[in-house]
Amino acid sequence: xxxxxxxxxxxxxxxxxxxxxxxxxxxxxxxxxxxxxxxxxxxxxxxxxxxxxxxxxxxxxxxxxxxxxxxxxxxxxxxxxxxxxxxxxxxxxxxxxxxxxxxxxxxxxxxxxxxxxxxxxxxxxxxxxxxxxxxxxxxxxxxxxxxxxxxxxxxxxxxxxxxxxxx
Amino acid sequence: xxxxxxxxxxxxxxxxxxxxxxxxxxxxxxxxxxxxxxxxxxxxxxxxxxxxxxxxxxxxxxxxxxxxxxxxxxxxxxxxxxxxxxxxxxxxxxxxxxxxxxxxxxxxxxxxxxxxxxxxxxxxxxxxxxxxxxxxxxxxxxxxxxxxxxxxxxxxxxxxxxxxxxxxxxxxxxxxxxxxxx
Numbered sequence: 001x002x003x004x005x006x007x008x009x010x011x012x013x014x015x016x017x018x019x020x021x022x023x024x025x026x027x028x029x030x031x032x033x034x035x036x037x038x039x040x041x042x043x044x045x046x047x048x049x050x051x052x053x054x055x056x057x058x059x060x061x062x063x064x065x066x067x068x069x070x071x072x073x074x075x076x077x078x079x080x081x082x083x084x085x086x087x088x089x090x091x092x093x094x095x096x097x098x099x100x101x102x103x104x105x106x107x108x109x110x111x112x113x114x115x116x117x118x119x120x121x122x123x124x125x126x127x128x129x130x131x132x133x134x135x136x137x138x139x140x141x142x143x144x145x146x147x148x149x150x151x152x153x154x155x156x157x158x159x160x161x162x163x164x165x166x167x
Numbered sequence: 168x169x170x171x172x173x174x175x176x177x178x179x180x181x182x183x184x185x186x187x188x189x190x191x192x193x194x195x196x197x198x199x200x201x202x203x204x205x206x207x208x209x210x211x212x213x214x215x216x217x218x219x220x221x222x223x224x225x226x227x228x229x230x231x232x233x234x235x236x237x238x239x240x241x242x243x244x245x246x247x248x249x250x251x252x253x254x255x256x257x258x259x260x261x262x263x264x265x266x267x268x269x270x271x272x273x274x275x276x277x278x279x280x281x282x283x284x285x286x287x288x289x290x291x292x293x294x295x296x297x298x299x300x301x302x303x304x305x306x307x308x309x310x311x312x313x314x315x316x317x318x319x320x321x322x323x324x325x326x327x328x329x330x331x332x333x334x335x336x337x338x339x340x341x342x343x344x345x346x347x348x349x
Contacts (some may be wrong), residue, residue, distance in 0.1 A: 067196070067199060067200065070199055070203070070218065070221070070222070071192060071195050071196055071199060073222055074195050074199070074222050074225045074226065075188065075191075075192050075195065077222060077226045078188065078191065078225070078226055078229045079188070081226065081229060081230065
């Protein structure tokens, strides 16, 4: 309501002043001034008619509800614009949710990859030791590789569990 | 009172920059009349096109609002976007014929309306830069500084274009008589 009143008052003030100001402005052949600087004595009656016609606002909305319709149309298009239409709090919450999902996926990926690497390493060690036994070689005892395998698997599992608890 | 309005507008701008749709709607209500007047003057006689451009102007303003500097004048910024939109549209549709206006019949019965129509036509006949200068400085009553900011022109260039436009209008219209349009 106050917005509309302010707009109406501004329009009325402009309407009161516009013809005088424009007549002054056009009558000044030698210098260009801002409209509020034109002297009162500079008016020229012979040009007033067409100057007045120049100033008549023929562009006002035809129907009383036209401004409201225009505003509604603009706001409808604005609401279709995407992220700028999301209120700030919701935008922040959405951003935090996406960051948490990305962090969880990162930890899950490392956990699965580490566990698979541990299993593969253990199987490889087992195959190597079994192969060495079958070949009768005694260069490397089979149990020597087990602590290393256990250490790797434990480290991966700890990283995964700790990461989940921090999320 | 004016300071209060300015403070309220600055607050609305800050809220709209943060994504507040209600605040932006308030800004649309405040500025839509002037922006539409500007575009209707420039696009005369195609009022529907002017309103389409005005809608695009505000949608674009919503997108660009986070980059708006608080020390600038919002109305000047909006008019600048509107004028840019108008120029883009004019480049696209330069070769299309101007749609006929239906005001001529009304003018036959109303000498005042006939004069307004002839004046509006005369303004529309001005070269592009002179017309833009006349519309913004005279019809929209902007100061030369404001109009120069909206049109993206140096102040001296704008003043000379206003002077040339005025001289041309005076030449065309000084001998106007009601009978000539009847």
